[in-house]
Amino acid sequence: MSTVEAVGKEVGRMRAVDALMECLKAEGVDVVFGYPGGANLPTYDAFVDAGIRHVLVRHEAGGGHAAEGYAKVAGQVGVCFGTSGPGATNLVTPIVDAMMDSVPVVFFTGQVRTELLGTDGFQEADTIGITMPAVKHSFLITDPRELPRVIHEAFHIARTGRPGPVVIDLPMDLSKADIAYEPVTDVQLPGYQPRTTGNAKQIKQAARALASARRPVIYAGGGVVAAEGADELRALVRAGRFPVTCTLMGLGAYPAPDPLWLGMLGMHGTRAANYAMDEADLICCVGARFDDRITGKLSEFAPRAKFIHIDVDPAEISKNVPAHIPIVGDAKQILGRLTEEYQGLDADHDRLDAWWQRIHAWQERHPLRYDADDQRIKPQAVIQALNRVTDGEAIVCSDVGQHQMWAAQYYDFPAPRRWVNSGGLGTMGFGLPSAIGAQLADLDRTTIVVTGDGSIQMNIQELATIKQENLPVKVICLNNGYLGMVRQWQELFWQERYSHVDMNTFGGEEASPDFVKLADAYGIRGVRLTDPATLEDDLRAVIEAEGPAFVDVRVVRDEKVYPMIAPGEAARDMVG
Known part of the structure; x- marks a missing residue:
């Protein structure tokens, strides 16, 4: 049984979407992430009077990962909203990511009007069918009176047992239907009883x-x-x-x-x-x-x-x-x-x-080690410097790739819920939006994104969200001009046949963006670091400064992550 705090409005008639907002309040939700569209317009109208902080992301995937970051740091259920069709399908990656890493997130997706279901209506997608293999549970609302009960069941399922994502698909016409709302004070699911005590x-x-x-x-x-x-x-x-x-x-x-x-x-x-x-x-x-x-x-x-x-x-x-x-x-x-x-x-x-x-x-x-370089910045040295500058007390949100492994190896995490990354699915583009949720979950703690020049470009538009929300997130981009982990595998296991991993070469000029100028375009301070002698002082200055920042750290291009268990080999045969 899960007990839900009854807050907000008492028994009365209201739109289903207004009841939705009351349910979120009863679940203790104080911030949600999302993106509006045609099919969820009634829901977004309800936000006007709800008093719940809504963070407007720039892509639905960003909203899903932000909700994951919030859940991982706060230890509470994250909430994300998207519209029908492409809005819902853009959420598939964060839904699968949350499933793989056991992250409790409730995803609300808009759906076309009920009379259009199955007609290939504008922006219709079978959201339940598409996401079914990748959720802990899902609900398609067919009766607006069911919505309050369904919401509380979704939160209960998401947070209990092995946590995971739950999808609620809400047709537009039902979302604005008038219903008799009565607060739900407990949830009982006889068919769902996770074992907790052990034998x-x-x-x-x-x-x-x-x-x-x-x-x-x-x-x-x-x-x-x-x-x-x-x-x-x-x-x-x-x-x-x-x-x-x-x-x-x-x-x-x-x-x-x-x-x-x-x-x-x-x-x-x-x-x-x-x-x-x-x-x-x-x-x-x-x-x-x-x-x-x-x-x-x-x-x-x-x-x-x-x-x-x-x-x-x-x-x-x-x-x-x-x-x-x-x-x-x-x-x-x-x-x-x-x-x-x-x-x-x-x-x-x-x-x-x-x-x-x-x-x-x-x-x-066999300690963790690397060859120091007085002339160039080694990526491992960046993480060690961050560890010293922050005393290991920051929230570190990582993207996926070599930088992720270096962060895991060289940053000392003294407590849980300080390390936010995509483990099971390995989602490039996870780091930046997850930091939005992580920072909002703990506004008093420094939040750092450790990313690479490949991963950051997957969801770089979320810099606009950071600016709009005035979040002091610091982005540390280990820029080696490569898809570094893929390049490492091609070097070690594919006879150095480098195929489409160079992010920089185009007619002898750099093809990657100037990240300092790009940060400036978003209204965020941009810094480029190239000198290993001043690395720690430079990072300290950025971390201690107010507001968000983007740090483009030019690191050794061909550095590899070691040690490593080669694919198909035993742990005792580590290389590097």
């Missing part, structure tokens, strides 16, 4: 396994962040002096740096984290799904290990790696109980001494 016997079994393991690793993912389980994760790790590693989506779930922290694992994770997983005799996976970027060659993944798998989604248990001790439930609850059980066993902590000696040897022999 007591399996939790005890997991505690005993941890107490007897000699080479354990705690492997935490984004599910720990979603469950607000960071404190419980830290308590378990420290109770057992366990080595801990996090996925790309889980960064911040355990504070970095820390003596027990191995760094990120996976394709571009640390050697220590991946080697520890490879030699572990027990892996306790919490809120992660053993995806291919973690396992490498699946048949050779962690060949010596038994697996505890804790996840709120039963479909993930044993999907890729068989779980010896499966526990279905909420990560926060289960971690707390697991720690209590473990502490009651009086385990011998000295049994891990040899394991830690081996891990420390890997850490000393």
Whole structure:
């Protein structure tokens, strides 16, 4: 059961869209993102009197990613509005992105009038059919009286269990229909009852396994962040002096740096984290799904290990790696109980001494490193400088590519909900609009976009939104003139056959825009950095200045992200 606060208007007759606004208020929604059009004109008319902050994005995809960024930082359901047809189809990418990364967002799409459904009317699209494989749930409103109940059910579904996106498709004629509105005070869905507590016997079994393991690793993912389980994760790790590693989506779930922290694992994770997983005799996976970027060659993944798998989604248990001790439930609850059980066993902590000696040897022999350059700016140095300038306390919103991996490797996230990126879908263009939502979720914290010259151009129009909303977002563009990650793969695995990855060459001149001038065109301060000697001071000046800024950092063009698990190889065979 989900209880909804009854606020706003009491029982009375009103348009369905006015009831929609009352429902948003009851759910505690204070900001939404969207773009108006013909089919959702009644909804936008209702915004005039609603008193809810609406952020006008410049593309529906920007609105969807902004709602994701808000949800990831605020820990609340994000809300996005789009119109019918192309407005709805432009939302498909953020919908899929939210589904892949378990982000709670409710998407409201306009739809043509009911008498036009199925006639190929102007701007008609089968939004429910198109999005059905990519949502947690969806609703097509066929009776305007259903709308209040549906909205609260959508929010409940989006935020509970494994979070995810929900679509509400609202035909135009029904949206302006007159209905008797009565506040909804609770939601009951007998057919939807996510398991949260976990099986007591399996939790005890997991505690005993941890107490007897000699080479354990705690492997935490984004599910720990979603469950607000960071404190419980830290308590378990420290109770057992366990080595801990996090996925790309889980960064911040355990504070970095820390003596027990191995760094990120996976394709571009640390050697220590991946080697520890490879030699572990027990892996306790919490809120992660053993995806291919973690396992490498699946048949050779962690060949010596038994697996505890804790996840709120039963479909993930044993999907890729068989779980010896499966526990279905909420990560926060289960971690707390697991720690209590473990502490009651009086385990011998000295049994891990040899394991830690081996891990420390890997850490000393294989730290994250790169060759410094006195003449050119290395991208890794940019992230390290940002880490120092912000004391690791900024919200970092990343696009997708090499810069994303460098940010994950070299920025130390001390807490959850500070790292916002597209993990499962890997959506270029995610970073800038997500920062809009992230900044609005926490107006007192510095918000930084780490992007590349390829990704930033996917949704660069959202600079106008940042300007209009007066948001002090700082954009740090690691400009190497390439689609850098694709170029890296072509160099390493395609015999240096570079195909359509150079963003700059056109008749011997630069084809990419002058980002400083482009920022100026949007009314945003633009800065270009080229000197490694003054890099940190230059970045500090930008970060500490008021208002938004766009920083074009000219970095080494052919730098590669290392270390790396080559495609189809095992984690023990990392290169670079």
